[in-house]
Amino acid sequence: MMNNKEPIDIIGEYPSDIKIWHFEARTYIPYDKANKWLVVLGVGEEHLDGYTFTQCAHCGAITEVGSMYTSRMIHTNVGFGYSVCEECYNKERKLEMDSLHDVQQ
Ligand SMILES: [Zn+2]
Numbered sequence: 487m488m489n490n491k492e493p494i495d496i497i498g499e500y501p502s503d504i505k506i507w508h509f510e511a512r513t514y515i516p517y518d519k520a521n522k523w524l525v526v527l528g529v530g531e532e533h534l535d536g537y538t539f540t541q542c543a544h545c546g547a548i549t550e551v552g553s554m555y556t557s558r559m560i561h562t563n564v565g566f567g568y569s570v571c572e573e574c575y576n577k578e579r580k581l582e583m584d585s586l587h588d589v590q591q
Contacts, residue, residue: 496548498524498540503563509585517560520546520568528556528567543568544578558582 504525506517523541538551543560555575556567559582570578 494539494548495537496524496539496541497551498526501525501543501562501568504543504568505561505563507559507561509559509581514561517543520544520560526551526569527562528569540569542571542574544570544574547571547573 500522501520504517504520505514507514520543523543523546525543526540539548540551540554541547542549542554543557549571551569554569554571557570557575558567558578560568560570562568
């Protein structure tokens with residue numbers, strides 16, 4: 487977790503093409519509140535050192551890059567997923583599962 491005693495290295499970019507998938511409506515909607523966060527695309531192994539931080543593209547929390555997941559909902563215009571914290575990823579998975587159950591009924 488974050489250690490406030492040490493300066494932390496926050497990587498990422500301010501996204502210009504970020505949007506969020508709405509599982510129920512099955513469409514993307516703008517996600518403007520993320521425009522001022524430093525975010526990265528889905529985590530690659532080069533970032534798994536545990537000392538590099540970025541912001542969760544879903545909630546903005548400063549998070550160790552090595553503990554993040556590729557979002558099911560927060561995507562670029564061409565569909566690449568941004569990195570999100572574990573808590574948001576679990577929420578996204580639940581929303582996705584709930585929407586699938588709705589379809590099957
Ligand atoms: Zn989050």
